[in-house]
Amino acid sequence: MTVRGSWIVAVALGFLVMGFHGRVGAFPVDGDQTTLPATTELNEDALDKPREVFRSEAVGGGKSYLVNLGNLAFSSSGILGGVARQAGVSCSTCHVNGASNAKFFIPKMSTRPGNFDTTGPLFNPKADNFVLDPIRIPSLRGARYLAPYGHDGRMASLRDFVRNVIVNEFSGPEPSPGVLDAIVAYIHDIDFLPNPNLGPGGRLTGQISDAERRGEALFLKPFPHDPAQSCAGCHVPSAAFVDHQQHDVGSGGLFKTPTLRNADFNVPYFHDGRFDSYDQVVAHFDRVFDLGLSTQDRRDLVAYLTAVGDGVQPYEHDGAGAVLKEINDFTTVLGTAIPANDREVIALAVDTIGSELRELTERYPDRKNTSVSGGQQERGLARLALKELVLTLRRIDMAAAEGRVSDATFEYKNYRYLMVAAVPTLLAGAEPWSLFNPTVHDAHYAALRQVLQTRHTAR
């Protein structure tokens, strides 16, 4: 390798790992021609995204092909059907980076932000049960410890549950066994955020406040009118704060015990998301089980729950670096699928990565966008590079579909070449004028919402 060649690659790689700040998504959903109802909120323009921790990486390894393929499929609207596919909705729309989406709201399918009727008429009319009964969108962190699955624990197998979501809730085609296995592998790899407050057995450790310690004691204490029960009896501290059972806690039926780990970031609470805070949750249990808690007891329990539900760095200021990292992880799938001429996976990867790249392109406003001035050349180059990637992927798909494996391999090399040696640098150059810049982001969305708001106030 020449000195200059290594310098170029080193610079490009340096930018790849440096990271950027801020990531936003598609425009607000509005108008008469949208697939999803007007005023739907997908929260895709959030600048902070939940941080995703993978078990395989936490123990010093790396994500497997299966995990990357599963993450790819999880991010693909192509595995779903009907309205979801049309609208570009994927599993990751609700479960952002494997966590929840507290702002997700679809009119007539949600009763509040963060919940959603999986048996409503929008995504699969055949599954419509003719009642608005939304459920909270759960986080999938630590899901491998949290069987059975579904808010009512109706399915023992995560694989069966995922299939049901794809086929019955979102009208998708029957997934191939390989893709289904991959999604399960991906979900199994999503770990809890580490919580230094928790020691062995799920007991509080380290610098614990008096309120938290008193709260822990109350949590472990038998209920006054039913000594066989306690908070910890269901939320077993040594078992990720679950007991794998369904209980009637006065919320309208039998529902499985939710984990308390990382629950600080899982608002809203209860199966239908009826509560906004631990205060409300504790008040509910106090009332239903006649616990006779004092005001101080309630505060102590809330302090304890907050300590248990904590996690290190729950959000990250997402940006082009994070997006490119995820896209690069997805792309590794092609490195295996192309030589194997696995056309199903190649097509899935091309469509999914292409969509991500097209979305990323729109973070660099075009010349006609009035929200940003300056950096026209830089923005243009960033857009150009990303569009070239999209088309290179399409050439891979076309070559693979025609059985031209060597051509697909050649294009894959081109893709990697561009992605490593040019794209990160070009995106970094355009970053000050991109929607990753909070100032530009806010100006752009404020302008867009103002225009759309005019429409609503006039009607």
Add this chain to the structure above:
Amino acid sequence: MDPYLGRELFASPRRSLARDCGPPARRRQWAAMCLLSVVLVTGARSANATPLDEAAERYRPYMTEGIGQALAGARDLRGRIAAKDLAGARKAWIAARAGWERSEVFTAGFVPELDAQIDAWPNADTGFHAIEAKLFGANRIDVENETDALVDHLSNLHGKLRNMPLTPQGLLDGTVRLAYEVGESKADGGESRISGTSLDDMRNNISGIQLAYRIIFAAVLKSADRKFADAVDGKIEELKALLAGRDLQRVDIPKLRRESEELVVALQSAAAMLRLQRPTLEAASR
């Protein structure tokens, strides 16, 4: 390091191209631009396209006609506004918009400043979308100033078209860019979401693409490779068929995206047969 990258960058002819782009220790932005250009020049041929130059000239009257339609619509819009006729104003806006969208094959590349003024968004002071927001969004007809500016801009553009130098390369670039744009997500309601006419925009874009392709490129391409030229024609027809539905919700968006990208890839391949450079996907990036 990516094993593919190591072999590709340092074992292929591209390596020398990349290294020749400039001195060491220049800004990394420059280096990345250089590397991108190495990829983009693949398939480039020397420019020697007299038959295409003639074909580009044959396209000029259609350009004039398209912008003429937009201008006529804008003038009609001005009249409707003076008459306080909101419904008529909306119809005139849609008519003007149709001519404009067909012309987007050349506007971004040949008259970028006017293009940005006429089609600015989201909260522009002037242009189609500024007028759209008031007419269709706020049910307001006080768009005299915006419409006057639109008429001026379109009139200015209409006048320029008579003598504007046309290049086949620029027109191929514009055709490809527009074909790519057609495949962009419309889940948010598309470009003209306030008026609900995004599907019309897309149909008119495809009409513009088809017109440019047939008048400027099809004959030369057919003489080089008839089957390939027919395939390009077929791709355009497929896109038209996909957009034939009643409303945007019924358009198969993932398929539309795939077809649009396949058309772009085909037109990029066609560039070599046309003895043109591979089209760029951003105006002014060449």
